Amino acid sequence: MFHKEKNIQIKNSASALYNNLSVLRIAPRRLTYFTVVHANVVNMVSASWDGLNYSHRQLQSKEPNVATSTSLIMQAAFCVLPSRELLVVTSQKGIQMYESDGSIMVYWHALDTPETPTAQAVFARGIAAVSENYVCVGVSSGAILVFDVPSKGSNITLSEVLEEHKESITDIASECSGSQECVANLVTVDDGGSLCVWKSGEEFQLLNKIGGFDISCSSVKLWKGTVVAGYGSGQIRIYEAVTGILQSEINAHARWIYSLDIAPFSGLLLSAAEDSYVRVWHLSVTPETNSVEVAHLHNECVTDTQICGAKFCDGDGYAFAVTGYDLSEIIRYTQT
Amino acid sequence: MSTRTLPLVFINLGGEMLYILDQRLQAQNTSVDNSEKGRSFFTQEQKLLCFRLNMQDHKYFLFSFMGVPHWAAGVWSENDRKRVMSDIVGTMFSKAFMDELLKPQQLYSHRTMKTVLTRLAHTSIMRLNPASMEKLYELMVMAFKYQVYLCPRPKDLLLITYNHMDAIREFVRDTPAVANQVDETHRKLIEVYSPLSEGEFQLLRQTLLVFFQDMHVRVSLFLKNQIQKPNGRFTLTMSGPVPHGGEVPGLIRLLDVKGREVSRHEFPSGGSYSSAVREGSFDLHGDRVLRLGVNMYTMNYPEETHTSRNICAQPDDVPNLLAKEELNLLARIMGSMKTEHVHSAEGSFRLNLFASDQEEEEAGSSGGARDFEVINIQAMQDEQAAAELARIAGQFAEEEVRHEEQSSSKGDELLAMMDDL
Numbered sequence: 001m002f003h004k005e006k007n008i009q010i011k012n013s014a015s016a017l018y019n020n021l022s023v024l025r026i027a028p029r030r031l032t033y034f035t036v037v038h039a040n041v042v043n044m045v046s047a048s049w050d051g052l053n054y055s056h057r058q059l060q061s062k063e064p065n066v067a068t069s070t071s072l073i074m075q076a077a078f079c080v081l082p083s084r085e086l087l088v089v090t091s092q093k094g095i096q097m098y099e100s101d102g103s104i105m106v107y108w109h110a111l112d113t114p115e116t117p118t119a120q121a122v123f124a125r126g127i128a129a130v131s132e133n134y135v136c137v138g139v140s141s142g143a144i145l146v147f148d149v150p151s152k153g154s155n156i157t158l159s160e161v162l163e164e165h166k167e168s169i170t171d172i173a174s175e176c177s178g179s180q181e182c183v184a185n186l187v188t189v190d191d192g193g194s195l196c197v198w199k200s201g202e203e204f205q206l207l208n209k210i211g212g213f214d215i216s217c218s219s220v221k222l223w224k225g226t227v228v229a230g231y232g233s234g235q236i237r238i239y240e241a242v243t244g245i246l247q248s249e250i251n252a253h254a255r256w257i258y259s260l261d262i263a264p265f266s267g268l269l270l271s272a273a274e275d276s277y278v279r280v281w282h283l284s285v286t287p288e289t290n291s292v293e294v295a296h297l298h299n300e301c302v303t304d305t306q307i308c309g310a311k312f313c314d315g316d317g318y319a320f321a322v323t324g325y326d327l328s329e330i331i332r333y334t335q336t
Numbered sequence: 337m338s339t340r341t342l343p344l345v346f347i348n349l350g351g352e353m354l355y356i357l358d359q360r361l362q363a364q365n366t367s368v369d370n371s372e373k374g375r376s377f378f379t380q381e382q383k384l385l386c387f388r389l390n391m392q393d394h395k396y397f398l399f400s401f402m403g404v405p406h407w408a409a410g411v412w413s414e415n416d417r418k419r420v421m422s423d424i425v426g427t428m429f430s431k432a433f434m435d436e437l438l439k440p441q442q443l444y445s446h447r448t449m450k451t452v453l454t455r456l457a458h459t460s461i462m463r464l465n466p467a468s469m470e471k472l473y474e475l476m477v478m479a480f481k482y483q484v485y486l487c488p489r490p491k492d493l494l495l496i497t498y499n500h501m502d503a504i505r506e507f508v509r510d511t512p513a514v515a516n517q518v519d520e521t522h523r524k525l526i527e528v529y530s531p532l533s534e535g536e537f538q539l540l541r542q543t544l545l546v547f548f549q550d551m552h553v554r555v556s557l558f559l560k561n562q563i564q565k566p567n568g569r570f571t572l573t574m575s576g577p578v579p580h581g582g583e584v585p586g587l588i589r590l591l592d593v594k595g596r597e598v599s600r601h602e603f604p605s606g607g608s609y610s611s612a613v614r615e616g617s618f619d620l621h622g623d624r625v626l627r628l629g630v631n632m633y634t635m636n637y638p639e640e641t642h643t644s645r646n647i648c649a650q651p652d653d654v655p656n657l658l659a660k661e662e663l664n665l666l667a668r669i670m671g672s673m674k675t676e677h678v679h680s681a682e683g684s685f686r687l688n689l690f691a692s693d694q695e696e697e698e699a700g701s702s703g704g705a706r707d708f709e710v711i712n713i714q715a716m717q718d719e720q721a722a723a724e725l726a727r728i729a730g731q732f733a734e735e736e737v738r739h740e741e742q743s744s745s746k747g748d749e750l751l752a753m754m755d756d757l
Contacts, residue, residue: 016545039546072337072546092337117339117440121539168535191535215581216535232490232534233582248590251583254574254609255488256538275585276572277606294588296603304565304572306485325485326549326569 001298002280003336005319007329008045011056012038014308016325017074018125018170018218019259021309023321024078024085024100032313033100034330035076035087036323042076042089044102045330057102061091072123079129083151088135090124095137095145097156106154109147111139126172130186131200134159138169144188146204162204167191173222174200175264183207184241187227189217195227197241210244219260223267224285226292230257230271238283238292247292253277259310263317268297270320272310276302278322278333300333337543338536339440343525344497345544346437348483348629349453350428351500352476354421354507357462359633361417422511423460425504429517432672438528443547449473455670474553481548482563483628485570488579490537492626493544494529495616498522499629502621522620530618557632574607580615 014020014036024033030049035042042059061071071093078100079086085100097107113122124145126138135147135156142165148157167190174186184207186198193212199205210227219230226247227239234253239246253273261270262283269281280298285291305324313319319334427433453476454469464472483496501522508514532540552568564570578584585605590598616625 013550015549016542039549072543074337117442119339119440121338121536123337167533168539170535191533214533216533216538218538232538234578234585235583245593246591246595248588250589251585251587254578254582254585254605254607256490275607276574290593292590294590296588299604299606301574301606304569306572325545326552 001335002300002320002333004300005332005334006051007331008034008047008054008321009329010034010036010038010043010045011058011328012036012041012043013326013328014323015039016258016306016308019075019077019309021259021311021321021323021330022077022087023311023313024080024087025314026100033078034321035078036309036330037073037076040070040072040091042073042087042102044087046101059087059089059096059098059102061089061093062096062105062108063093074123074125075127077127079127079135081129081135081149082132084149086129086135086149088127088137090127090137092121092123095124097135097147107147107156109145109158121168123168126169126188128172128174128186130174134200136172136174136186136188138165138172138188138190140168142166142169142190144169144172159202160204162188162196162198162206164188164196164206164209165190165194167194170216170218171220173220173227175222175224182225184225185222187220187222187241189220189229191216193217193231195220195229195239195244197227197244207242208244210239218257221260221262221269223262223264223283225287226283226285228260228262228269228283230260230273232256234273234275236260236271238294240290240292243290245290247290248294250281250294252279255306258306258308261311261320263312263315265315266317268312268317269294270310270312270317272307272322274306276305276307278302278307278310278320280317280320302331337442337546338540339442340528340532340536341443341540341543341547342441343434343437343528344493344540345443345449345480345547346428346452347497347521347525348480348500349449349476350424350456351504351629352479353453353457353472354424354504355479355631355633356472356475357424357457358417358421358507358631361420418507418510420460420462421507422514424456425508426511426514426517427459428456429504429514429521430672431517431520434521434524436668436672438524443543446473446477446547452670474551475555477548477551478553478555478558479632480544481551482558482570484541484544484548486572486628487541488626489534489581490541491532491534492579492616492628493537493541494525494618495624495626496629497525498618499624499626502624503631519620526618526620575609577610577613580612582612584609584611 015038017037020037022035026033032047032049034045034047040061044057044059046055061073063071071091073089073091076087076089079088087098087100087102089096089098093113094108094110096105098105111122111124121140123140124137125140128136130136133149135149137145137147139145142163144162145158146160146162148159150156165188169188169190172186172188175182183199184197185200186204188196188198190212193215195210195217196206197208199207216232217229218232221228222241225241227241229237229239231237234251234255234257236250236252236257237246238248252271253275255274257271257273259272262268267283269283270278271281272278278300279296282295282297284293302322302324305327307322307324309323311321313321319332322331450469450473453473454464457464457469484493487493487496501518505515505518508518554564554566554568558564559566562571586602587600588603589600592598614625617623
């Protein structure tokens with residue numbers, strides 16, 4: 001179903017972090033951007049569709065001052081809003097927002113880091129663009145920071161802080177950015193496996209909270225009102241967002257799941273874990289009957305690699321890319 | 337990221353160091369047929385001179401000393417060995433040192449780790465020159481990287497640590513005072529780490545993996561057991577039991593609104609996994625079940641501690657920009673180590689992990705200089721800590737002095753053969 005394409009070399013190896021790959025397709029320029037985090041650096045590669053041109057850029061985590069220790073980056077992700085695209089980078093010290101090509105930093109938000117380190121680690125993790133003009137970022141305390149992003153310029157402001165989670169945020173997902181109307185358009189998950197479902201607005205509204213079972217949820221996606229969540233146990237669970245009803249449970253992987261992705265136009269689901277496997281599934285959701293169907297389509301084994309990032313390169317799921325811990329390349333697959 | 341990595345790092349790296357030292361010291365003793373005779377043959381002055389502990393097999397060890405008086409062999413008695421172990425363990429598990437490690441703090445650079453571990457080794461009667469320490473450090477780190485990488489569940493990091501502690505307890509069972517310290521530390525670890533969630537353990541593990549990133553030093557024991565490939569990367573198997581709490585992959589279940597199963601179907605998972613085995617014990621004593629962290633080195637494989645560097649970038653090559661914070665950490669940790677255990681160079685035994693002086697000098701000239709630079713501090717607020725650090729710097733300088741002459745040309749030939757590994 002899929003065959004391997006030529007790998008893309010990156011300047012550093014990927015770190016073992018959840019969702020450690022972000023992809024942005026720039027159709028007008030026939031380019032795709034990839035970002036992979038290595039310790040305190042974000043490696044960006046811009047790849048032309050004809051496979052002939054690759055250009056690299058590296059972004060460092062911002063240090064409040066020179067004397068402090070290096071700040072490790074937890075995640076880098078592209079945020080696509082109707083008016084603009086941003087690259088958001090979260091670290092131990094704060095949140096940086098760049099123009100999508102990484103050329104200019106447009107915003108910096110510092111986290112409250114204590115003078116002497118505390119037992120509870122401090123960092124930001126979990127990034128998603130929501131609705132017309134919001135970017136949501138999770139924090140280790142469990143808070144979700146909601147930033148209001150104007151259509152251009154750097155006048156980004158912190159609009160709201162959502163305090164519902166008790167454990168560190170692991171991932172955030174949204175759907176219906178822009179035109180569509182959705183009941184629930186944001187889901188946030190944490191280290192304890194709790195899921196919160198929200199509706200965005202001037203004041204975000206909590207629609208549902210689904211308790212965890214002390215199994216960390218490392219990756220989550222929202223599609224057609226359905227939450228797809230990947231867990232440390234290697235399981236994938238599918239919930240109906242608004243009601244919180246568990247619709248499907250898949251014993252998907254033998255080790256911790258690190259990344260999930262959905263191709264919205266085709267319903268293809270991608271899951272990747274430390275067990276070296278990337279699996280492709282097909283999801284179909286029938287809203288009228290609130291039913292979900294899952295079919296397994298394909299496996300790819302990346303030998304001797306603990307996978308940390310996997311993303312589709314386009315909305316149909318025609319191609320996907322994979323990163324692994326200690327690997328200095330992005331591995332790509334395309335449908336045959 | 338995680339602020340709770342240091343105690344686990346030191347205990348596990350320290351544990352690996354003790355495994356290697358124990359193996360080297362024991363291999364040295366059994367290589368000579370009449371070590372008993374040898375022991376009584378040595379004078380006190382002879383014991384003070386440097387000697388070789390080779391990395392190759394017994395035959396080479398004996399062969400290379402044909403031109404050299406055989407007093408060079410068999411210096412380490414059983415008591416010497418036990419004393420080395422209990423001195424190091426005593427310092428590592430001292431209350432002051434452990435309390436310092438248990439404070440929440442970031443994990444710092446390899447340089448800092450190496451400096452503190454060298455200091456730890458030097459609290460015994462043993463002396464390691466910078467080149468030997470470098471090799472020892474690589475071995476220790478690669479072993480721990482392997483254990484962390486293959487750790488089935490993040491929480492199993494504790495079982496790996498407890499495996500090391502169980503073995504350490506065995507090393508010092510003849511010294512009750514030190515054995516008690518180990519037990520005390522174990523209790524403290526149980527207290528501190530038991531409340532952590534699986535997610536927090538995964539953060540800890542991810543922090544450790546950043547620390548180990550890009551290290552691909554090949555270790556002959558790992559290559560031989562095929563847990564490491566020739567390119568230095570570890571192998572992962574797609575078989576065996578799933579981690580405790582996990583499910584064997586291959587099943588899709590669909591549920592109705594009431595949570596009842598409506599249908600189930602299987603999919604090919606590609607691997608051949610089996611159900612989880614029973615969970616190991618997290619108590620002071622007990623069957624840990626997990627084998628990661630137990631002593632991989634046995635008397636049968638003396639060449640195990642042979643490493644070869646890959647061309648991959650070493651993290652240490654990058655200048656360390658966080659000097660001030662790390663030096664403060666270094667000062668605090670050094671200050672908390674018991675000073676009465678530090679022996680002067682005259683009463684100490686040198687331990688050489690290299691095959692020949694020549695190799696050692698070549699490595700030492702570059703490695704030593706690098707380490708010296710780190711300790712060159714300009715201003716320190718803590719006078720005592722500064723004095724300590726200055727003394728360590730001095731110790732490194734002493735290491736540069738060589739007493740022994742070169743091994744014979746036959747030894748060089750064999751060395752060349754060994755390098756072809």
